[in-house]
Amino acid sequence: MQFIKHDINLDFIGKRKIGFCFSFAIILIGMISLVMHNGPKLGIDFAGGTNIRVQFSKEIPISKIRQGFTAIGFEKASVQKVGKDSEHEFQISTAKPEMTNKGFSQSISDALESATGEIPVIRQIDMVGPQVGKDLRKNALLAIFYSLLFITIYISGRFELKWILSGITAGALMTAIYFLSALNVSMPVIIPIALLISLILFWFLKLNYAMSAIIALIHDIVITIGIFSILDYEFSLPIIAALLTIIGYSLNDTIIVFDRIRENIASDKNRPLSEIINRSINETLSRTILTSLTTLIVLFALFFLGGEIIHNFTFAMIVGVLIGTYSSIFVASPIILMSKKGE
Amino acid sequence: MKLTFRKVLIITIFAIAIVYLLPTFYPDLWPYKTIKRGLDLQGGMHLVLEVQVEKAIETTIDTTIHEIKNELRDNNLKHLGLTRTTGNKIQIILEGDDNINGFNDIISDKFNNLKVVSTTPLEKKSEIVLMLSAEESKEIKKLATEQALETIRNRIDEFGVSEPEIRIQGTQRILIKLPGVQDPERAKALIGKTAQLTFQLVDEDNNVQIAIQKERAPVGDVIMYEEREDKATKAITKIPYLIKKRILLDGSRLTDARVEFDRFGQPQVGIAFDRKGARRFEKITGENLKKRLAIVLDQKVYSAPVIQSRISGGKATITGNFSLNDARDLAIALRAGSLPAPVKIIEERTVGPTLGADSIRMGLISMMAGGIFVVLFMLIYYKKAGLIADFALISNIILIGGGLAAFQATLTLPGIAGIILTIGMAVDANVIIFERIREELRSGKTPMAAMNSGFEKATLTILDANVTTLIAAIVLFQFGSGAVRGFAVTLSLGIFASLFTALIVSKAIFDFILENKKVIKLSI
Numbered sequence: 001m002q003f004i005k006h007d008i009n010l011d012f013i014g015k016r017k018i019g020f021c022f023s024f025a026i027i028l029i030g031m032i033s034l035v036m037h038n039g040p041k042l043g044i045d046f047a048g049g050t051n052i053r054v055q056f057s058k059e060i061p062i063s064k065i066r067q068g069f070t071a072i073g074f075e076k077a078s079v080q081k082v083g084k085d086s087e088h089e090f091q092i093s094t095a096k097p098e099m100t101n102k103g104f105s106q107s108i109s110d111a112l113e114s115a116t117g118e119i120p121v122i123r124q125i126d127m128v129g130p131q132v133g134k135d136l137r138k139n140a141l142l143a144i145f146y147s148l149l150f151i152t153i154y155i156s157g158r159f160e161l162k163w164i165l166s167g168i169t170a171g172a173l174m175t176a177i178y179f180l181s182a183l184n185v186s187m188p189v190i191i192p193i194a195l196l197i198s199l200i201l202f203w204f205l206k207l208n209y210a211m212s213a214i215i216a217l218i219h220d221i222v223i224t225i226g227i228f229s230i231l232d233y234e235f236s237l238p239i240i241a242a243l244l245t246i247i248g249y250s251l252n253d254t255i256i257v258f259d260r261i262r263e264n265i266a267s268d269k270n271r272p273l274s275e276i277i278n279r280s281i282n283e284t285l286s287r288t289i290l291t292s293l294t295t296l297i298v299l300f301a302l303f304f305l306g307g308e309i310i311h312n313f314t315f316a317m318i319v320g321v322l323i324g325t326y327s328s329i330f331v332a333s334p335i336i337l338m339s340k341k342g343e
Numbered sequence: 344m345k346l347t348f349r350k351v352l353i354i355t356i357f358a359i360a361i362v363y364l365l366p367t368f369y370p371d372l373w374p375y376k377t378i379k380r381g382l383d384l385q386g387g388m389h390l391v392l393e394v395q396v397e398k399a400i401e402t403t404i405d406t407t408i409h410e411i412k413n414e415l416r417d418n419n420l421k422h423l424g425l426t427r428t429t430g431n432k433i434q435i436i437l438e439g440d441d442n443i444n445g446f447n448d449i450i451s452d453k454f455n456n457l458k459v460v461s462t463t464p465l466e467k468k469s470e471i472v473l474m475l476s477a478e479e480s481k482e483i484k485k486l487a488t489e490q491a492l493e494t495i496r497n498r499i500d501e502f503g504v505s506e507p508e509i510r511i512q513g514t515q516r517i518l519i520k521l522p523g524v525q526d527p528e529r530a531k532a533l534i535g536k537t538a539q540l541t542f543q544l545v546d547e548d549n550n551v552q553i554a555i556q557k558e559r560a561p562v563g564d565v566i567m568y569e570e571r572e573d574k575a576t577k578a579i580t581k582i583p584y585l586i587k588k589r590i591l592l593d594g595s596r597l598t599d600a601r602v603e604f605d606r607f608g609q610p611q612v613g614i615a616f617d618r619k620g621a622r623r624f625e626k627i628t629g630e631n632l633k634k635r636l637a638i639v640l641d642q643k644v645y646s647a648p649v650i651q652s653r654i655s656g657g658k659a660t661i662t663g664n665f666s667l668n669d670a671r672d673l674a675i676a677l678r679a680g681s682l683p684a685p686v687k688i689i690e691e692r693t694v695g696p697t698l699g700a701d702s703i704r705m706g707l708i709s710m711m712a713g714g715i716f717v718v719l720f721m722l723i724y725y726k727k728a729g730l731i732a733d734f735a736l737i738s739n740i741i742l743i744g745g746g747l748a749a750f751q752a753t754l755t756l757p758g759i760a761g762i763i764l765t766i767g768m769a770v771d772a773n774v775i776i777f778e779r780i781r782e783e784l785r786s787g788k789t790p791m792a793a794m795n796s797g798f799e800k801a802t803l804t805i806l807d808a809n810v811t812t813l814i815a816a817i818v819l820f821q822f823g824s825g826a827v828r829g830f831a832v833t834l835s836l837g838i839f840a841s842l843f844t845a846l847i848v849s850k851a852i853f854d855f856i857l858e859n860k861k862v863i864k865l866s867i
Contacts, residue, residue, distance in 0.1 A: 248812030298713030
């Protein structure tokens, strides 16, 4: 059985402008949403605050729960029903941290009992202080940056045999980041600038494969963040884990296409580059779609059956796999073509 | 069938994985540890405490001031005020050359941990400001954190939590993980209790109500409260006291603390002093007959009985409206010693046991469902070769499980997600190989040649693709914490397992099929 005929020859490269327009449009919408929401919506992991999950034995109106929390000073708490209807489970989030001292869960229990007449089961308490939130934010950004950087070293080394050059470049960037963070320059400022500088460096050093891969990865991350912002989903630690996995996964696809491009360039020097790239995409298309399909199958299983706690995590992964597959065909490969032409 | 090195390797690795994995499902089979479940799966509490090290510095400064005063008195030197000022500095005002020179001699002789910040001449007087040297304060902070860690460890050990994890994080933070803790509230109260026990006299010459009105205690005094709870209404009344600042005796002289009961069956905590403490307690009670001695714990008065007689033997009791658990925890805290500085909870993640069980159940269901779909899909798409991929996939899960148990890595909910993700990605390597073999077959090669060159060409691609995911996983492990680390671990294990199963196991099966039969057509 096969979905994709082996002699398929779709003109991806010829339609790259449509792809660029599509990417540009999604990124733009995401950006507008981010600006309108004042940046990404940070969960308590990064913003600091308290999350509490309670379960009742019967249905309780949300207003009663809110009333109970107002009574103990959580006026601005957001109350949300989670899980299945039959489980009567609620999540309460507030930006107020450091409330979990002695007697905290008792006071919640008491307040909810007097407001609802039911004794709740406290299933989970998450409290993150502002300082910890700040540290976690910093680590998350550093993690994204470092994984991108290490991956570029690997790609430049493997595809263009420029281990030393890319190593030195990355080393310089890491040193700069280290000193800037020691000087307490804010991470959300440093990281985008560092990424921009990396791109410019790759351009000048002609590390074409690395640059194309990185642009595709940034493209994937920016779109995922944008979609999260449009849907008003929160960023938490697991979402960052999902983003990093997307980086690895999306690169999987990209590398397989690149590998084929390199192979075909070596074996067929006379044909124009655009044709070679297009042929490489088509040759690997069957594999690209199959792998994304099997990964999506399990992700959907997790999305529908895995429970509400990892719902957003799975959602980020699904978006990432779709965008990653798309970007390896419509973003990374055309950019290789453009950068090689620029030489 | 030849027994090649490869076959031996495959069999050995699977045998090891199964040996490690089985106890998780059949704990009685052989005594090896099961897969460690993270707090999010088994329920428990994760706390990060911050030691308020500035407080430890403050305490040191206060003791130093006390020592300086004693030295000055012993040397017949006079001062016009010796106080701790903001920023933890010591300020002293001296008059006359004798006093100034004498003071400077004492400082350079006996207090070389202090350095002079400034000397300001004021007419005939001189104001000298001292502070702790940078190394000294760093050392005190470090010691305070280490001591807090030790104390908390002792308390948790006595509290009885199996396999707690307690370690210092950064410079002044302490990470505590208490898996399966039944009463997180109680554990938190016990851990966070400073347990500074002191014995101080009540100032009965001044009126506490006036002090409260003026919002200022008389010199040498401090206002403290006793909290009394009405058993019936649960209303708390606060009783104010004027307590003399001077600490007569503190908890460092305790040798034991345990729960006792008064004649009404009300729990109380009986304490015993060491010899020096007992002598001092006897002296204090002897010198202050008919006066009230306050027993102060963490700046709260527990009781302030009138001393009826000189008490020898070094025993005392702390009464208060204790529940049995309160009394037990207080005894543990006093036995384990006080924290050198108060601690503040700056991060808490508590998961109830029911939520953890739900997470495991749902994780396993999604793993089964996703797995079955993928297995069926591969079978339909690649026919018999799909069977090989499915075998590789199942081996993959066995290897990840065995790896988790062998390395005693922690399995978390995102970790389960990682395994599920691996199921999807594990077939990737096989897909790459199979697609290559199909291509080679189309170009007219024999099954054997197509298979060999398919594997050969796919190997490098598979390695490249997996190394990048591995890079992301390693960075994630480095920067992530808790549950996210669990994800990084299973993801990395999954990568290694899928490399092994795709490149070695699948290849071995193909070789086996092709070498035993004269295969004319590959079912792929």
